[in-house]
Amino acid sequence: MKRLLLNKVLGTVGDSINDTEYAVLMDLIEHIEELQNYSIREAAKNNFVSTSSISRLCGKLGMSGYSELKFHLKNQYEFLLANQDNDYSSMKQTAHQLKVLFQENYSKTIESLDEKSLDTFIGYLKESTHMMVCGSGISEIIANYFTQRFQIIGKDAWLVDLSAPGGIYMNHLSKSDLMVVFSRSGESSYILKKAKIAKRQEIRIIAITSSKESALGEIADEILPIYGSKEPLDVSFNITTYNSIAIMFVDLLLQLYMEGMTHRLKG
Structure with missing residues (x-):
């Protein structure tokens, strides 16, 4: 499910984030269960980057700051968990993920x-x-x-x-x-x-x-x-x-x- 979340987030930015930002994003998702208490300073230290680098990542993802990014990741993760269906084939899971992503990005285009x-x-x-x-x-x-x-x-x-x-x-x-x-x-x-x-x-x-x-x-x-x-x-x-x-x-x-x-x- 964490991999699905990573793909979903990356689908909104494509290749516009660099390798360091990709590593930070992976780290945040790996800590998703305790993300609420995972501070920006701790995330920066664990990934050998500055807090400003994480702030720039937030901007690229369309978030106003680290707190909003954490809330967004946690919310998206809980959505995926709530909507997972073991009877779904891999094809249906991918199709559902694409549909949700399309709706979000089309709405952002119109807005x-x-x-x-x-x-x-x-x-x-x-x-x-x-x-x-x-x-x-x-x-x-x-x-x-x-x-x-x-x-x-x-x-x-x-x-x-x-x-x-x-x-x-x-x-x-x-x-x-x-x-x-x-x-x-x-x-x-x-x-x-x-x-x-x-x-x-x-x-x-x-x-x-x-x-x-x-x-x-x-x-x-x-x-x-x-x-x-x-x-x-x-x-x-x-x-x-x-x-x-x-x-x-x-x-x-x-x-x-x-x-x-x-x-x-x-x-």
């Missing part, structure tokens, strides 16, 4: 949205006559989904082919007034190259990413954040919900766009 930025983006979509959509790796799959969903309802949307000759890109760029960029880390060199060219052409750029403080975030006109790891790839084999939430986020944007268009027609 982190700035409604003004969201309204601005929907307004840009309504005004756009030719929209480019860009992504690389798994984000390209999500970008393709976004493109096709909006093409189906009649939007002039084009998926950027990162491997295509520059002349093709510049031709589409000359007709475009909006660029939607999907990038988990916001640091992909392929994406940044295309976005910077679009920026020089004074094209509006919308970034959909897990990292506002990224190179992409710096040049974007609006940022729509998705809660999740900032790592470009999930190489830790921990459960991640970022890509699933990104797909659902596309559907949310489509629904908001359609509602806005309906109100415009009625008006």
